[in-house]
Amino acid sequence: MSINERAIDWKEIFNLKNILLNLTGVIFITLALKGFMIPNKFLDGGVIGISILVHEITHIPFGVLVLVLNIPFLFIGKKILGNTFALQSLITFLLIAFSMTFVHIEAVTSDRLLIALFGGCLIGIGMGFCIRSGSTADGIEILALLTTRKIGLNVSEVIFGMNSLLFLAAAWYFGIGTALYSIVTYFSAIKSLDYISQGIEQYISLHIISAKSDEIKELIATKFRKGITIIKGERGYLPDNFDEKFDCDIIVTIVTRLELLRIKEEITQLDAHAFMFIQYIKDASGGILRLKKKH
Known part of the structure; x- marks a missing residue:
């Protein structure tokens, strides 16, 4: 690791946008935990879920x-992602510890389904904001990243395996009903986290192969104002006519x-x-991704 990678980026730490995102994330996490989950002994995954279990x-x-x-x-995290990430995450952990110790919130509801859905969504939204600020609110994802490099499984598989053990422990201590609802809470949190951290307008790579490629290129570029990339390929090789082949353009464009x-509807027409x-x-930058508004 170079000296630059070890150095802390203080501009990133004190960036106003990141600070506001982090504070917003901690507020949502605190509301989810104190208003829904902890009073009703519901677990989330990861370190937060383990903390709830040990606390009870x-x-x-x-x-x-x-x-x-x-x-x-x-x-x-310091070794894998650097000092700036580690310091930002430490600040997040301190804020969560502070808010959970000194902020008082009454339980919003005792309805199990509402707790699972709203508690999970709120904590997922909170974690998503923390991730967008450049930190993490739960160290289990860092551990999953390290484990992935060692054993070859992807991050989601590692996290799922770790949380399965956690929910088994919850079933033994809290009962099977609460454990099952905790699983619903966890999946609600994951989906909410995805929407916040990746954005509702997640980028998608659309590939098109058509005999009318010129018309489709014009459609995408002029009507939808999207950049396109052309990959030269071959069509054909069908089971009944394997020897027949034709040159073709594979049109690639990035959409939300x-x-x-x-x-897709316009292309089908x-x-x-x-x-x-x-x-x-997961991410895209540069090129023509969005049509800027003209003032």
Whole structure:
């Protein structure tokens, strides 16, 4: 690791946008935990879920547990993702510990389904804001990243395996009903986290193969104002006519979920036999991704 990678980026730490995102995330997490989950003994996944379980068994303050149990993961995060990430995450852990210790919120409801859905959504939204600020609110994702490099499983598989053990422990201590609702809470949190951290307008790579490729190129570029990339390929090789092949253009463009359906409908009107497939991508930058408003 170079000196630059070890150095802390103080501009990133004190960036107003990141500070506001982090504070917003902590507020949502505190509301979810104090208003829904902890009073009703519901678990989330990861270190927060472990902290809730240990808190109920030992009665050690939750704020202390969530801070202490996350500290070891900071050293892993420091090695993998750098000092800036580790410091931002430490600030997040301290804020959660502070809010859980000193902020009082009455339980919003005792209805199990509402707790599972709204508690999960709120904590997922909170974690999503923390991730967008450049930190994490739960060290289990750092551990999953390290484990992935060692054993070859992807992050989601590692997290799912770790949380399965946690929910089994919840079933033994709280009962099978609460454990099952906790699983619903966890999946609500995951979906909410995805929407916030990746954005509702998640980018999608749309690939089109058509005999009317020139018309489709013009449609995408002029009507939808999207950039396109052309990959030269071959069509044909069908089971009954394997020797027949034709040169073709594979059109690639980056769209959002909100744009995908409309673009596909327009392409189908041009060529009902056009072959299309999509790939979900984590991030995209540069090129022509959005049409800027003209003032």
